[in-house]
Amino acid sequence: MHNRSTSARRHWLPLGLAAALAACRADEVDPRSLARDPAPRPQPVAQAPRVTLVTADVLPMQPPSAPVFESAVRHASIAAPPQRAAIGHYAAAHVDDPFRRALASAAPGLGLDSAPCGDREAIDLLLLGRAPFALIGGSLSGRETGAGLRQQALGVELFALTVPPGSSLRSLTRSQVRQIFTGEVADWQQLGLGRGRIVAVAPSDPALAERAARALMPGDTFATACIRVASERHVADQLLQNPGAIGIVRLTTEPLVSGQKLLQIDWTTPSVEAFQYGAYPFGIALQLVTSGQPNDGARAVAEFARSEAGRALLGRSLLPLP
Numbered sequence: 001m002h003n004r005s006t007s008a009r010r011h012w013l014p015l016g017l018a019a020a021l022a023a024c025r026a027d028e029v030d031p032r033s034l035a036r037d038p039a040p041r042p043q044p045v046a047q048a049p050r051v052t053l054v055t056a057d058v059l060p061m062q063p064p065s066a067p068v069f070e071s072a073v074r075h076a077s078i079a080a081p082p083q084r085a086a087i088g089h090y091a092a093a094h095v096d097d098p099f100r101r102a103l104a105s106a107a108p109g110l111g112l113d114s115a116p117c118g119d120r121e122a123i124d125l126l127l128l129g130r131a132p133f134a135l136i137g138g139s140l141s142g143r144e145t146g147a148g149l150r151q152q153a154l155g156v157e158l159f160a161l162t163v164p165p166g167s168s169l170r171s172l173t174r175s176q177v178r179q180i181f182t183g184e185v186a187d188w189q190q191l192g193l194g195r196g197r198i199v200a201v202a203p204s205d206p207a208l209a210e211r212a213a214r215a216l217m218p219g220d221t222f223a224t225a226c227i228r229v230a231s232e233r234h235v236a237d238q239l240l241q242n243p244g245a246i247g248i249v250r251l252t253t254e255p256l257v258s259g260q261k262l263l264q265i266d267w268t269t270p271s272v273e274a275f276q277y278g279a280y281p282f283g284i285a286l287q288l289v290t291s292g293q294p295n296d297g298a299r300a301v302a303e304f305a306r307s308e309a310g311r312a313l314l315g316r317s318l319l320p321l322p
Helices: 002-024 031-034 098-107 119-127 142-146 174-180 206-216 233-242 272-277 295-304 308-314
Strands: 084-088 132-137 151-161 199-204 227-229 243-251 283-291
Touching: 084 119, 098 295, 098 308, 119 132, 119 151, 119 243, 119 283, 142 151, 151 206, 151 295, 174 199, 174 206, 174 233, 199 206, 199 233, 206 243, 206 283, 227 233, 233 243, 243 272, 283 295
Parallel strands: 084 132, 199 227, 199 243
Antiparallel strands: 132 283, 151 243, 151 283
């Protein structure tokens, strides 16, 4: 009997040890599984939530919440947005890249940017409060000044007429100017000014021609019979070739090209002073327009336009105002 129980214990002992060893190795990695899948599988990582940034000019930034037990209120620091001025198409011809670069050097904190548009759109942006100031050509209407807009002229694009130096012609009326350049008359005799074919010379650049027509004969365009030239030098060449020629030039700070004589209109000599007094209205003023008092950006532009560097840059196409 004793031998039988001892034999039974010897029989179950190896089985118990095997079961215990199997239980201990249950958490171990099977080498055969490593051979089948050598790289451990990455665990999924929670995605960070997307953050939408809203600029300060769309929604005011709120100060961050103070931590627990902090009594002082935190204040958010919001950088001032750049001055995005509304620049009309007319003004863009004079406030060009060289002018803007020089302005940026003279007033580094200005950060002037522009939204090119028509003059009417520039005024609308200003009235809606979407632009700190505007640059346009011409003058504000009574309705616009009544709405609180103010204007400051920075210069004037002044147009004039020239004829050959030997011409006896001294002055034309504004009605005669319109007749000549619209092609209504073709001979000087039709105006009672001698005989000979009229050779009208106008700018070839479309934008410049549009502004010249706007200044000299508002509402009309130049006749197709007009000879188109690219510069004042070419105007002088046409005057030398044609005794009956009459050309359109733009007065700037540079002296008039030789080979031409300046005409009066309605017996008034073209000048900045005559334009300001209204006696010679054949020009377009570059206006800085603000809603109420000028802000820092508008004042910086005005001060630079009056500086020596600003007057020199504007003087390429305008006559700076005194």
